[in-house]
Amino acid sequence: MTSTLIDNIGLLVTNDPQVGTGTAERESAALVLDGGIIRWIGDSRDAPAADERVDAAGRCVIPGFVDSHSHLVFAGDRADEFEYRMAGRSYSAGGIRRTVAATREASSGALLANARRLVAEMRAQGTTTVEVKSGYGLTVSDEARSLEVAGQVTSETTFLGAHVVPPEFADDVAAYVDLVTGDMLTACAPFARWIDVFCEAGAFDVDQARAILVAGQSRGLGARMHAAQLGESAGVQLAVELDAASVDHCTFLSGADVDALGGSSTVATLLPGVEFSTRQPYPDARRLIAAGATVAIASDCNPGSSYTSSMPFCIAVAVRDLRMTPAEALWAATAGGAQALRRNDIGVIAVGKRADVVILDAPTYVHLAYRPGVPLIHRVFSHDAP
Amino acid sequence: MTSTLIDNIGLLVTNDPQVGTGTAERESAALVLDGGIIRWIGDSRDAPAADERVDAAGRCVIPGFVDSHSHLVFAGDRADEFEYRMAGRSYSAGGIRRTVAATREASSGALLANARRLVAEMRAQGTTTVEVKSGYGLTVSDEARSLEVAGQVTSETTFLGAHVVPPEFADDVAAYVDLVTGDMLTACAPFARWIDVFCEAGAFDVDQARAILVAGQSRGLGARMHAAQLGESAGVQLAVELDAASVDHCTFLSGADVDALGGSSTVATLLPGVEFSTRQPYPDARRLIAAGATVAIASDCNPGSSYTSSMPFCIAVAVRDLRMTPAEALWAATAGGAQALRRNDIGVIAVGKRADVVILDAPTYVHLAYRPGVPLIHRVFSHDAP
Numbered sequence: 001m002t003s004t005l006i007d008n009i010g011l012l013v014t015n016d017p018q019v020g021t022g023t024a025e026r027e028s029a030a031l032v033l034d035g036g037i038i039r040w041i042g043d044s045r046d047a048p049a050a051d052e053r054v055d056a057a058g059r060c061v062i063p064g065f066v067d068s069h070s071h072l073v074f075a076g077d078r079a080d081e082f083e084y085r086m087a088g089r090s091y092s093a094g095g096i097r098r099t100v101a102a103t104r105e106a107s108s109g110a111l112l113a114n115a116r117r118l119v120a121e122m123r124a125q126g127t128t129t130v131e132v133k134s135g136y137g138l139t140v141s142d143e144a145r146s147l148e149v150a151g152q153v154t155s156e157t158t159f160l161g162a163h164v165v166p167p168e169f170a171d172d173v174a175a176y177v178d179l180v181t182g183d184m185l186t187a188c189a190p191f192a193r194w195i196d197v198f199c200e201a202g203a204f205d206v207d208q209a210r211a212i213l214v215a216g217q218s219r220g221l222g223a224r225m226h227a228a229q230l231g232e233s234a235g236v237q238l239a240v241e242l243d244a245a246s247v248d249h250c251t252f253l254s255g256a257d258v259d260a261l262g263g264s265s266t267v268a269t270l271l272p273g274v275e276f277s278t279r280q281p282y283p284d285a286r287r288l289i290a291a292g293a294t295v296a297i298a299s300d301c302n303p304g305s306s307y308t309s310s311m312p313f314c315i316a317v318a319v320r321d322l323r324m325t326p327a328e329a330l331w332a333a334t335a336g337g338a339q340a341l342r343r344n345d346i347g348v349i350a351v352g353k354r355a356d357v358v359i360l361d362a363p364t365y366v367h368l369a370y371r372p373g374v375p376l377i378h379r380v381f382s383h384d385a386p
Numbered sequence: 387m388t389s390t391l392i393d394n395i396g397l398l399v400t401n402d403p404q405v406g407t408g409t410a411e412r413e414s415a416a417l418v419l420d421g422g423i424i425r426w427i428g429d430s431r432d433a434p435a436a437d438e439r440v441d442a443a444g445r446c447v448i449p450g451f452v453d454s455h456s457h458l459v460f461a462g463d464r465a466d467e468f469e470y471r472m473a474g475r476s477y478s479a480g481g482i483r484r485t486v487a488a489t490r491e492a493s494s495g496a497l498l499a500n501a502r503r504l505v506a507e508m509r510a511q512g513t514t515t516v517e518v519k520s521g522y523g524l525t526v527s528d529e530a531r532s533l534e535v536a537g538q539v540t541s542e543t544t545f546l547g548a549h550v551v552p553p554e555f556a557d558d559v560a561a562y563v564d565l566v567t568g569d570m571l572t573a574c575a576p577f578a579r580w581i582d583v584f585c586e587a588g589a590f591d592v593d594q595a596r597a598i599l600v601a602g603q604s605r606g607l608g609a610r611m612h613a614a615q616l617g618e619s620a621g622v623q624l625a626v627e628l629d630a631a632s633v634d635h636c637t638f639l640s641g642a643d644v645d646a647l648g649g650s651s652t653v654a655t656l657l658p659g660v661e662f663s664t665r666q667p668y669p670d671a672r673r674l675i676a677a678g679a680t681v682a683i684a685s686d687c688n689p690g691s692s693y694t695s696s697m698p699f700c701i702a703v704a705v706r707d708l709r710m711t712p713a714e715a716l717w718a719a720t721a722g723g724a725q726a727l728r729r730n731d732i733g734v735i736a737v738g739k740r741a742d743v744v745i746l747d748a749p750t751y752v753h754l755a756y757r758p759g760v761p762l763i764h765r766v767f768s769h770d771a772p
Contacts, residue, residue: 079752083712086705086755121760276706276758313759319472320662326469366465369472372662373699374507375761 003034004381005050010058010363014041015335016350023327023365031061033355036383041351059378060364062330064128064356065311066337066347069248069269069298071160072115072153073146074136076102078303085278096136096164099303103136103146111149118301119153122309125375128356128382129337129346131156131298133196135163140184147191156341158194158224159185162204162212177208181215189219194245198226199235206234213242222342228252229274240264246296246340251275251283262291267340269296270332272317273306285322296336297329312368312376319369326366354383389420390767391436396444396749400427401721402736409713409751417447419741422769427737445764446750448716450514450742451697452723452733455634455655455684457546458501458539459532460522462488464689471664482522482550485689489522489532497535504687505539508695511761514742514768515723515732517542517684519582521549526570533577542727544580544610545571548590548598563594567601575605580631584612585621592620599628608728614638615660626650632682632726637661637669648677653726655682656718658703659692671708682722683715698754698762705755712752740769 007030014024030047032040040048081094103111115132122130132154134146143161150157161180169176185195195216199209203226213223223242227235229249236257239247247261248269261268268288275282288295297314300306308314311333318329338347345354360367361378368376393416400410416433418426426434462485470477489497501518508516518540520532529547536543547566555562571581581602585595589612599609609628613621615635622643625633633647634655647654654674661668674681683700686692694700697719704715724733731740746753747764754762 077749079750079756082756083752086709087711124761125759273758276702277756279706307753307757308759309757310759316662316759320665323472325473363463364465366469367693370465370468370663371693371695372659373511373694373696373702373759375510 001035002052003032003039003050004052004054005047006031006033006054006056006061006357006359007044007047008058009044009056009061011060012349013060013062013330013365014349015063015331016348018350023331031349031357033357033381036355038349038351038353038355041349054379056359058363060360060362062358062360062365063334063347063349064358064380064382065126065333066341067122067127067130067299067301067311068246068296068337068340069271069300070130070132071135071300071302072118072130072132073111073134073149074099074103074303075106075110075114076303081304082277096304097167099136100138100166104139104142108145108149111146112152115149115153118309123380123382124377125310125312126358126377126380127311128358128380129156129341130154131158131194131341133158133160134188135160138163138166140179140187143184144187144191147188151191155193157192158196159188159192159216159221160196161185161188162197162209164198164203173208177204177211180212185215185219189221192221194224195221196224196226199233199238200227200230206238209235210238210242213244217242224248228257232257236260240266245342248298249274250288251280253284258287258291258293261288261293267294267296267336269298269340270318270322271298271300271306272314272322273308274300275321276317277306277308282321285318285324289328294336294339295328295332296340297332298337298340313373316369316372326369329369330365355381356383357381387421388438389418389425389436390438390440391433392417392419392440392442392447392743392745393430393433394444395430395442395447397446398735399446399448399716399751400735401449401717402734404736409717417735417743419743419767422741424735424737424739424741427735440765442745444749446746446748448744448746448751449720449733449735450744450766450768451512451719452727453508453513453516453685453687453697454632454682454723454726455657455686456516456518457521457686457688458504458516458518459497459520459535460485460489460689461492461496461500462689467690468663482690483553485522486524486552490525490528494531494535497532498538501535501539504695508687509766509768510763511696511698512744512763512766513697514744514766515542515727516540517544517580517727519544519546520574521546524549524552526565526573529570530573530577533574537577541579543578544582545574545578545602545607546582547571547574548583548595550584550589559594563590563597566598571601571605575607578607580610581607582610582612585619585624586613586616592624595621596624596628599630603628610634614643618643622646626652631728634684635660636674637666639670644673644677644679647674647679653680653682653722655684655726656704656708657684657686657692658700658708659694660686661707662703663692663694668707671704671710675714680722680725681714681718682726683718684723684726699759702755702758712755715755716751741767742769743767
């Protein structure tokens with residue numbers, strides 16, 4: 001094992017509550033990484049020797065991004081549908097079901113190659129942890145193999161058999177919920193850490209969502225939720241009631257929803273790439289923050305509603321259109337994502353934590369919003385590949 | 387000289403009116419580049435041999451981006467001011483004058499190193515031609531040295547002594563206009579291809595703008611204009627009257643302005659990075675296109691109002707918020723930019739044109755908007771460095 005010293009860090013974002021609030025920044029700092037773990041943090045002038053030295057030359061260093069919401073196991077491309085949507089036209093053959101059909105037809109090898117391509121793309125943009133959902137199989141075998149593929153690219157795997165109702169169950173949603181909570185869950189639970197459901201008009205109602213999450217929890221899976229993307233949803237308060245780790249989208253919230261999130265340990269995960277790519281109104285991050293809710297930002301990378309893999313892009317939109325400060329947006333994309341995955345070993349730069357560290361090609365993380373679209377990732381260190 | 391064959395191009399954007407309208411696309415194409423010039427275009431199966439072969443493997447190939455509006459000769463950084471603006475607060479020490487002070491203090495070597503850094507960043511994002519303005523010197527010697535620096539990174543140099551009125555002339559704008567049209571023009575004209583003026587409340591009025599552009603034209607410089615960024619401006623119709631190559635910003639236009647542009651050879655250059663980074667309303671591209679105006683997109687890369695260097699980012703915003711189609715936005719960022727610089731050797735892929743060609747890491751250019759923020763530049767060929 002080789003130890004690495006990163007010194008001459010102009011600005012270090014620690015997100016460490018023992019250092020300060022929020023991004024808890026230090027200046028003129030240095031780090032030592034060894035064996036995939038952060039071993040030492042201090043002033044640059046006090047830095048110990050290490051096997052390798054990396055001179056940050058005054059750059060800003062941040063925790064690797066934690067992208068807590070993505071759908072990377074799929075086949076096909078929906079650029080044509082995107083083009084129609086941007087022109088204000090509907091695309092009759094569009095929607096999630098199109099990706100379901102392509103995913104069912106694809107080989108597992110093709111699904112894995114596509115997921116690996118996207119994870120590599122994310123890594124190059126500073127993401128060191130990514131959650132990956134199933135949800136384009138929607139049969140027992142296709143969901144299980146989707147999770148097997150997901151497990152080859154991340155440990156944060158989520159069973160989302162309840163993404164939409166597949167066409168063959170269109171006339172009997174109850175039977176599909178029975179399948180999801182029965183044979184499909186049995187087949188998928190060994191490959192999943194989390195269970196998720198899309199609780200929204202056109203997908204699953206609140207009673208179905210409750211049945212699905214409770215069934216997953218009884219198998220030892222943690223609960224997460226998609227809700228309030230297209231309108232208010234009773235799913236938000238259900239997520240809080242069930243102590244879900246996160247409720248994702250949160251675009252349309254009632255006052256009671258905001259209050260419930262503010263008084264809970266359920267993270268509100270905002271997905272600004274979705275609103276950007278569907279031309280929907282943006283969620284109100286300020287209201288959530290004012291209520292004391294924990295806010296995360298994730299990409300929702302998927303071939304339909306948000307095909308970005310770029311956390312820096314999501315931060316830029318969060319600052320412009322969700323009106324988060326650059327520090328709030330960065331925290332949400334790192335420590336917030338970690339909380340949305342109930343992880344305390346990532347999203348923070350502190351001794352003993354994972355060595356998931358990004359050197360930006362900028363003197364401050366403010367540049368992630370000040371310089372939108374510009375590749376600003378200088379170097380990525382990750383626990384998996386130190 | 388080495389010839390290069392690029393074959394197995396899935397989708398080739400030519401922008402060549404002899405091939406078709408708009409982006410004038412071809413499928414299954416191949417190109418031969420030699421000596422910085424496009425020598426052959428045809429079906430991939432008919433491709434001739436060349437010294438080097440590049441397999442595009444079904445990717446999309448486009449003309450290199452032509453970024454017809456940037457301000458790369460400057461010193462300093464205004465991330466703090468951006469952060470204040472995003473929080474809805476004013477920054478008393480902010481504005482262009484802050485960059486003027488830093489630029490005057492910087493060495494020419496430092497200015498050149500910064501400009502080279504940004505041009506390299508642009509190149510990596512697919513930009514093969516960039517226009518660079520002076521405008522942060524605002525003295526005879528600082529404007530002249532700014533243009534000398536600009537000339538070391540591009541042949542498209544623009545004298546913008548009339549960017550703002552410098553503090554030392556705040557009480558006598560007429561004297562500054564006399565300087566710009568007199569000694570400053572004399573010193574700068576040998577290093578510039580273009581003359582530009584910011585015709586807007588708070589900068590120069592329409593009579594001053596006319597005097598400045600006419601003076602430049604009398605020295606053989608082509609005219610361009612900044613106008614209508616913050617409100618309607620008589621500069622738009624002045625630009626048309628003087629046959630300026632382009633009028634840039636065009637955020638606030640009267641019906642008469644749109645009609646004038648639609649009946650002219652003056653390009654309307656839209657700068658969506660500015661509206662993104664200042665949270666201003668976006669210009670109405672559809673109205674300009676409907677009136678028959680030629681629309682270009684450029685980055686306006688500068689440390690104040692738009693510090694993006696990414697033409698793909700500008701295209702993504704143009705599609706979402708200016709409501710251009712992906713094809714219109716791509717054309718505007720390539721052929722549109724070329725027209726804004728009155729160039730017919732770039733922005734088009736045709737035999738005899740410059741070998742400025744980009745292979746995207748995508749099957750179609752629609753991905754530039756469908757996948758916002760994702761680095762999708764696979765390889766860049768340019769006339770300057772084949």
